[in-house]
Amino acid sequence: MSSTALLLATSVAVTALVSVAFLLYKNELGRACDAAGRGSLVANTDAGPIEYAQKGGAGIPLISIHGAGGGFDQGLANAAELVDEGFRIISPSRFGYLRTPVPRDASPAAQADAHAALLSHLNISHAIVLGVSAGARSAVELALRHPNRVTALVLISPGTFSPTSPVSVDASRGSKFTLWLVNHGADFAWWTLEKIAPSVLIRFVGVRPELVSASPKVEQDRVMNVVRAIEPLSLRFSGINIDSSPDLRELPLGKIAAPTLIISARDDGFNTLPAADFAASKIRNAKLIIYDTGGHLLVGHQEAVRTAVRSFLAAAGSAAYDLQPKSD
Structure with a gap:
């Protein structure tokens, strides 16, 4: 296969993967929005x-x-x-x-x-x-x-x-980036981090990831439920901004x-x-x-x-x- 064909095939595969991921995100975000709008x-x-x-x-x-x-x-x-x-x-x-x-x-x-x-x-x-x-x-x-x-x-x-010693957000680079996402209501970025780098979000909610990974599965599930419950950010980030300052x-x-x-x-x-x-x-x-x-x-x-x-x-x-x- 020529380099041009390989590049084209790779581009098609990446595009397909991104499309599937985005469809999955839209489906899960829709369910989160529906849940947030029910029962109140x-x-x-x-x-x-x-x-x-x-x-x-x-x-x-x-x-x-x-x-x-x-x-x-x-x-x-x-x-x-x-x-x-x-x-x-x-x-x-x-x-x-x-x-x-x-x-x-x-x-x-x-x-x-x-x-x-x-x-x-x-x-x-x-x-x-x-x-x-x-x-x-x-x-x-x-x-x-x-x-x-x-x-x-x-x-x-x-x-x-x-x-x-005032209350403060974790000062690590990952937490600063996550705070930026939160402040901009970045639903897709939060969802993506949850899938590929949950430890970043676990640290952002104030818990050491290594503590969670060493805990029983029921506790791991509880922490991740807290992380997921923050979705959708777009319906919560105005309040998060108030709490952050x-x-x-x-x-x-x-x-x-x-x-x-x-x-x-x-x-x-x-x-x-x-x-x-x-x-x-x-x-x-x-x-x-x-x-x-x-x-x-x-x-x-x-x-x-x-x-x-x-x-x-x-x-x-x-x-x-x-x-x-x-x-x-």
Whole structure:
């Protein structure tokens, strides 16, 4: 075969391969978009339109506040991992995620007011508050700005304020490139990395890839489910941009009266341990659990975390769950 014919054959093969990959991507992206558009409602609250979903209508109210790259779907998944069926889960999409628009003021304080407005819209006077990662910022603000609404506060890998060592994105070249993709809503690039270089995305979500590869398959699957759940980026990157440039400042955490549980890991790729330490030192009677390993997703500790959260809520329960309805 001549060099020209070989070059032509190679070009045809590459083109065919790219075409098949793109068709597969479009099919999977379509399914992701469909999934992100199902199972939620948009409430017209005093704070503007807020997308949300509910699960377990007769249980104890728990508002699940998702982290970066999330939406109502991530909030539901977070709650499902941690609590049993005895809870009424309310899971909002924060500002810029899925069908919740970005208001003029997208600060954690404004987001907390939006959480309270959603609870009012649903005629819920008070609830347990679960804040994960960047969702811990508005969870803390909710406990400060609307204390009578918060019966207990759970902060997992909290992306909150630290005076000594701020929360940050992994500084590796791969993570910087991935952040660029995220900020540009690059759905195809994210999907491609998931297929050919998942370790880049695993590191981007705050976990050491070698920790995941050494973990049981159930944990590997859980981490990759988190990675896949960020798709489609194009419906989430406005919120990710807000979370990537947080306006974090010291808050009067000593005023938080709700029973509080805080959990983090020393090797969290987003460096949430200093923030967790600081919050626990300021919030009265806060309980702090620290794992030596696990990364941002607390890999290898899911059963221990689940047990800790359920035991904490049970201990806080008799006082918290029997509260009479109160206004702010």
